Amino acid sequence: MRLGILTRDFRVYNRLLTLLKGMNQSFDSLLPGDDLKGFDIVMTDMKIQGNNIVYTKGLDEFRLKQIVKAKDSEKIVVGIDPGPSPGIATLANNVVIDKRSIYNFREIREYVTKVRNECTYRNFIIKIGNGDRNYRNQIIRNLDDFNLLIVNEKGSSKTTKRGNDSESAINIALSNDIV
Template sequence: MIVVATDDFEVYHGVVTELRDRGVDFTTIEPDGEWPDEAAVAVVAAGERVEIPDGVDLVQADPERPRRAVEAAIDALRGETGRTVVGIDPGERPGVAVLHGETVVAAFQVPAAEAADLVAREVEDAPDPLVRIGDGARLVGSRVIDDIEDVPVELVDETGTTPYLGSGARGMGDVLAATNIARREGEEITSRDIEPTAGELTRIKDRSREESETNRAIDADLARRVAAGELTIEEALAEHGGEPSETRPGPARGGDAEGDSGPDPTDR
């Protein structure tokens, strides 16, 4: 059993809340109170002097990081010393799963621009962490890889990582895929240079038209910069503001094709 024994209210509140949220059996005592016979792990505040019984593992909790303390206590309870692995299912809102050994300890879905910062926070105190990212969504995935610093990254074949989602499970696919990616070995990689295809550039230009207040689409050069992560769609639209726009072809009227500029030669 996990025993929380601390006079630090902030640590007490944070750790107890985390334990309750995870449905973990625990008890609390005063630091000088009587220890239950089934005590296996003690959680106390960092720097706090508490005498614990022989054979009880000690976890010291930072008041600003109660989740870390709870993860360490659960690992100690289970006898696990597994590596921290972060799995990422890339996309505009990547699924992210954090595993300690075989246990999923956290899951997220965030905008792609926030993924690297999330990884940095999740592995900050972890010894020898690893990131595994799926090889799909090439453009977004390459930007995420480039943004991750000081953590080894493996590129994983994500074929078959997204499970069948039954009734009531909609929206969970990306996170479940990230969990499967975290458990699959990949090839170590430091960057991923991607030349966007014509179709990918067209989709970026279509998105820019949808987000434009005047139905404007950015040109191919700006679309390539968006694909490379140099610009956001909003920044590209602002830069494109004073330039001639590509307009959506209109229906022909009476055989007059005026206004229909035809295919964009930059997409060839």
């Protein structure tokens, strides 16, 4: 995929640069007047027209990750591996667009809300592993106004190192073993 950045505001450019570097996504820095037709996506803070143009101020992290990694996705799944350091992963049509560990329940709720508000989807699903009962129940209470699915997380951390809960969260998001 060929991606370009065309901005007037350096702060927007810097936000996009940081985001794309964090994703290991290559891109071209563009100038006004450059030909944009050879690009799959051009992220910009300028009012310009085109099928490949994505207008952004660089603050909509999850929407941009979805566009870059799984542009036409219809399903967003957030997988959560409960525990002392909960892993969380977001997939768009089974493509990982984000993974991390989050250490408090308020931040988990903020994360899920931000993903729900920024991404484009037909189906938004949250899957929580059935592992650590105490942490799982706290997460469920914290997300009580979302539709939640509890999945069997047996084997979700089979190939991951201890403490790598975001990898387990990916497996939970991919699981169809509803409890």
